Amino acid sequence: MALEIEIMVKVAAYTGGGLAMGLGAIGAAIGEGYTAAEANAAVSRNPKISADIFKNMLVGQAVAESASIFALVIAILLLFLDVPVPTLLKAAALLGAGLCMGLGAIGSGVGSGYPGGQACTGIARQPAVTSQLTTNMLIGSAVCQTPAIFAMVISLMLMFLDFGNAPLYPSWAAYLGAGLSMGLAAIGSGYGGGLAAGASCEGIARQPKSATNVTTIMLVGQAVSQTPAIFGLLVSFILMFKSYPESTALSASMALLSAGICMGFGGIGPGIGNGMAAEGAVRWVARNVEHAGDMMRIMLVGQAVSQSTAIYAMVVSLVLIFVV
Amino acid sequence: MAIEGVDIVKAAAFIGAGISMGLGAIGPGVGEGMVAAKACEAIGKNPKEAGLLTRTMLVGQAVSESTGIYSLVIALLLLFVV
Numbered sequence: 537m538a539l540e541i542e543i544m545v546k547v548a549a550y551t552g553g554g555l556a557m558g559l560g561a562i563g564a565a566i567g568e569g570y571t572a573a574e575a576n577a578a579v580s581r582n583p584k585i586s587a588d589i590f591k592n593m594l595v596g597q598a599v600a601e602s603a604s605i606f607a608l609v610i611a612i613l614l615l616f617l618d619v620p621v622p623t624l625l626k627a628a629a630l631l632g633a634g635l636c637m638g639l640g641a642i643g644s645g646v647g648s649g650y651p652g653g654q655a656c657t658g659i660a661r662q663p664a665v666t667s668q669l670t671t672n673m674l675i676g677s678a679v680c681q682t683p684a685i686f687a688m689v690i691s692l693m694l695m696f697l698d699f700g701n702a703p704l705y706p707s708w709a710a711y712l713g714a715g716l717s718m719g720l721a722a723i724g725s726g727y728g729g730g731l732a733a734g735a736s737c738e739g740i741a742r743q744p745k746s747a748t749n750v751t752t753i754m755l756v757g758q759a760v761s762q763t764p765a766i767f768g769l770l771v772s773f774i775l776m777f778k779s780y781p782e783s784t785a786l787s788a789s790m791a792l793l794s795a796g797i798c799m800g801f802g803g804i805g806p807g808i809g810n811g812m813a814a815e816g817a818v819r820w821v822a823r824n825v826e827h828a829g830d831m832m833r834i835m836l837v838g839q840a841v842s843q844s845t846a847i848y849a850m851v852v853s854l855v856l857i858f859v860v
Numbered sequence: 861m862a863i864e865g866v867d868i869v870k871a872a873a874f875i876g877a878g879i880s881m882g883l884g885a886i887g888p889g890v891g892e893g894m895v896a897a898k899a900c901e902a903i904g905k906n907p908k909e910a911g912l913l914t915r916t917m918l919v920g921q922a923v924s925e926s927t928g929i930y931s932l933v934i935a936l937l938l939l940f941v942v
Contacts, residue, residue, distance in 0.1 A: 724889070728893075764889075785867050785871075786868060786871040787870035787871040787874060789871075790870075790871035790872075790875050793875070793878075794874045794875045794877060794878030795878060796878075797875075797878045797879060797882050798877070798879070798881050798882040800882065801879075801883050801885065802881055802882045802884075802885035802886075803885075804885075804889070805885050805886035805887060805889025805890045806885065806893075807889070808889065808890050809888075809889040809890045809891070809892050809894070809896070810889075810893055811893065812890070812897045813893045813896030813900065815897055816896065816898060816899070816900035816901050817896075817897070817900040819900075819901070819904075820900050820903070820905075823904055824904040824905075826907075827903060827904065827907040827910075830907055831900045831903055831904060834896070834899050834900055834903055834910070834913070834914055834917065837896075837914065838893070838895065838896020838899060838900070838917060838921065839896060841892050841896070841921045841925070842888075842889055842892035842893045842896060842921070843889075844925060844928065845884070845885035845925070845928040845931075846885060846889065848881060848885060848928060848931070849881050849882055849885045851932075852877060852878065852881040852932070852936075852939075853878070855936075855939060856874060856877065856878060859939075860874065860939055
């Protein structure tokens with residue numbers, strides 16, 4: 537029997553490693569492809585500064601790559617992890633860790649491709665502000681990486697925390713749910729943050745004088761777009777650290793798994809929606825900077841309403857964890 | 861792990877509640893974000909009408925919110941009533 541559990545833990549670790557890298561490769565590849573496509577269009581528009589555009593493309597792609605590199609690190613760790621005390625609980629946690637990192641890298645990868653692409657287009661249009669565009673691109677895509685970093689933190693915790701003698705039923709579902717909650721919720725926030733950052737690079741190239749206002753509203757918009765990912769992180773923490781009474785009832789396990797699924801999927805839409813709102817606001821602040829205050833206000837109101845469904849999802853998750 | 865009929869029904873209701881609210885939150889979130897983006901655009905084009913545009917945005921978002929509320933209602937029904 538001891539051997540069997542050891543094999544189960546290995547199976548979970550390898551499956552988790554495959555999922556982490558397989559899912560984690562999706563986002564960055566799409567994002568970097570977008571950056572390269574825009575760079576090609578930019579070079580054909582203004583071939584004289586192709587060296588600058590090429591340099592900016594590579595820097596932008598390098599940042600977009602980081603989400604995938606997080607996934608690679610987690611996948612390698614899962615493949616070579618040495619589990620001192622193999623238990624079925626650890627197997628569930630390792631599978632959760634892989635899912636969390638794989639899903640969590642998708643949004644950030646796709647999202648950080650947008651500022652890269654728009655910065656290349658902007659350099660072709662307005663070569664005088666190249667360094668300003670590169671700086672803004674770097675700030676925007678760095679913020680896009682936050683959800684992927686949250687996912688990496690949860691993955692590492694699931695892999696290395698010692699869960700002691702928590703009861704197998706229903707704790708296995710809590711650890712799997714923690715991974716799903718963070719991984720899925722990171723998709724929307726990463727993608728949404730990218731939309732805002734892309735629009736800001738486009739705006740600065742169009743109207744370099746508005747750069748300060750544009751960067752400010754981009755950061756505010758991205759910060760609000762991060763909220764669903766933070767809800768996902770919160771639910772993950774609660775699922776990991778709450779202690780559960782032992783219960784072999786199927787319903788007790790399913791309630792915890794369902795809490796993770798609910799918060800995870802529930803965070804996708806509001807994250808993207810908040811990013812769209814921020815994108816619209818950033819784009820039009822660049823075009824009409826005198827009314828930046830009005831647009832900031834309506835962006836925040838719109839984002840707050842769009843956030844509401846993520847809050848419903850969090851409420852249902854918390855009910856599933858604490859009440860039923 | 862003896863699984864009984866009542867237990868399976870309860871487990872299915874919990875999973876259903878999570879899926880209902882989780883997937884149901886995607887649409888309204890994206891839709892309301894689109895509304896807000898266009899409202900910002902409209903204020904950029906015509907800042908004088910900011911009040912009217914805010915009102916229109918909020919009414920539009922409220923209607924788009926309704927499917928999210930349906931999901932919430934179904935989730936709560938699955939958790940506490942069924």
